[in-house]
Amino acid sequence: MALANYKNHSLIKGSNGCIMRLHKRETEIVDLQREGNMDVVDGRLFETEGGKGRKIYRAFAATVLVSVVWIWIYRGTQLPPVVAGLGSWFWIGIFAAELWFGLYWTLTQSVRWNPTHRRTFKHKLTQRFENELPGVDVFVCTADPVIEPPMMVISTVLSVMAYDYPPEKLSVYLSDDGGSELTFYALTQAAIFSKHWLPYCRNYKVEPLSPAAYFKSASHPSDTKHRQYFIVVQRLFEDMKNRIENVTEIGRVPEELRLEHQGFKEWDSFTSPRDHAAIVQILLDHNHDTEGHSLPKLVYMAREKRPEHFHNFKAGAMNALIRVSSMISNGPIILNVDCDMYSNSSDTIRDALCFFLDEEKGHEIAFVQYPQCFENITKNEVYGGSLRVLREVDFHGLDGVGGPLYVGTGCFHRRAILLGKSFGDRSTTDWKIENDKDGRDIKNIESLASCTFESDTQWGKEIGLKYGCPVEDVITGLSIHCRGWKSVFYNPKRHAFLGVAATTLDQTLVQHKRWSEGDLMILISKYSPAWFGLGRVHPGQLMGYLMYCLWATSSLPTVYYSIVPSLCLLNGVPLFPQVSSVWFLPYAYIIVSISAYDYLEFLWCGGTTRGWWNDRRIWLYKRTSSYLFALLDTILGSDLSFVISSKVADNDVHERYEKEMMEFGVSSPLSTTVATLSMVNLVCFLGFVIKSVLMDTRTRKEYYETMAIHMVLCISLVLLNVPLYLALFVRKDKGKIPHGVAIKSVSLALFISTIFAFL
């Protein structure tokens, strides 16, 4: 293969003798191409495609925009009908809310303007780079053996060990922020079981790669040899599962089992999960499976924890992993998954590499984000947990304007970029930093996971994942985008990762509070898309970031819009144009077309009609509680916290989840707020019914005419809240709204509406 420089371009002769001109690119990639027997003629390792129906969508968006502006003009030019008194304040409030909604809607267009889809060509990757594939380090994070059971954690670990990828180039690290010997015990068992599981996956190409998920759904294979193998591996799996679950149940590792692995000695001096020294144990290193093939490296790490040192949650764990792994495998590509997100497809690493190794675009790509998908989503997703629209719309849209956010799990990064390498900086070559240090000193490595290692360094600031924000993922991704890199969203048909979605309302609301609070903190941080991102990232991407960063602030207009029109219905103060007015038209158009569009989009994303209705409810609940509390907490400057989502549920909670009954159960300020607001609407609705019954026909007609939009809003809210009223007044099971919350919300709602009636 001949290579000559021609000004800024390289002439590369492909294996079939054809000469192509290639753009100037990073030298290391050219080197790689020279070494990997490349065929330049159709060199691309991936393909990008625009979404269909973009023109139609844009035309539709234009009509909505016209209506939005029309409404603004209405508010700007028409005097409030109730010129004196509080009525005009309500009118101004509504105007402010409508201004907000219009502007926010404009932001959401950024992710609908240019949807982008990707396709990879793995066979070309194999042809060209099979002997040159980079080392890949997989980081799995866990933090609590009770709500993240060790059995679940090691199923995830085993699933990422079983990728279709050269095992000598694959290393798996488990970070255990719970510092739990139960998790460590489970990992030692996983190391043993992997010797059977990996060859089984390799020989029979089974999927999913998580043994727990596989054996849950797989039936006995028909092929005799396969069946025998299946039975053996299944028995080994069940035995391991029993051993691990026994240990988790008694909550400690019995003495005789501790003798099986010298690593348990580390727990001799252990005081508590919040106060212990760093532990690093290499469980597999140059080991072989039952068929003599290499196994990936397997490493356990519990970073040092001391009460006087703040540990920075997952970001702290990731940064310790980056350092520890650099001394063990130092793979130039890092995959990060949460402990519940097991690998569901063996192709995932190779797919991701098609982006990084692509000769034309690969050098600009910092990370490849896969969607978050969940194993436990019920058909009509009561808590909107599938994040369907985010996955099928938002992220494809972002991919067209510079790339998706980093969302913490299912994401491949280039190590060098996580370490702070800026775009265009060629000082370190991405692919050649691999080094496999033998004879390493484990105490040395442990010192990299100590509390003090980061003092007076740039870790958490310019190096590694960023600290100080409960969405370390989003802020880190943003800072990477701001340095000029792009990211890629890859959403293959077969879900690459499957995790556990929240199974109660409270969990859902708490999780969204953390996310929206974190995103708001980004807005007011140094990395704010509003000022730092300006001019650094694509304007569409900037709008996309703003869309999430403004979640928390969107709570105020939503709360306002979901109660004030209803209350005004009660005392007959009109805030909207009446049916006969031309100003009524844009409202009617927006209400009808936006609801219809939203519904169709949800169906198009694979959802059901009920699922959409549920999604609307949870949309409202998140905005009026999680986001509101996130906003208040940020304003009041509360301490940084990270409430870990539980990945297990009690049997009866789980049963109700499967039946799609909303789980209230616990009493919390979040659920009290949700219940109060829905009660306000019920009271207003009842008041409205009584009022209209008492009216004579002519007055009633007039009342309906002037209050039409109020009625639509109030009735929709009441219908949306039906499951909540049932949980409040009818249900008898443990998932119903607890008495305390019921009493508080009903009395608050009565209080608010009474005050209002007398205003």
Ligand SMILES: O=c1ccn([C@@H]2O[C@H](COP(=O)(O)OP(=O)(O)O[C@H]3O[C@H](CO)[C@@H](O)[C@H](O)[C@H]3O)[C@@H](O)[C@H]2O)c(=O)[nH]1
């Ligand atoms: O101190 C901590 C807290 C959490 N975790 C791990 O972080 C992951 C995510 O925590 P989880 O409670 O499951 O939060 P989610 O809201 O489901 O996580 C999403 O949002 C987080 C940011 O809020 C990201 O860190 C996650 O990667 C992303 O999947 C889990 O594996 C935890 O074990 C730690 O390692 N240390």
Ligand SMILES: [Mn+2]
């Ligand atoms: Mn999670």
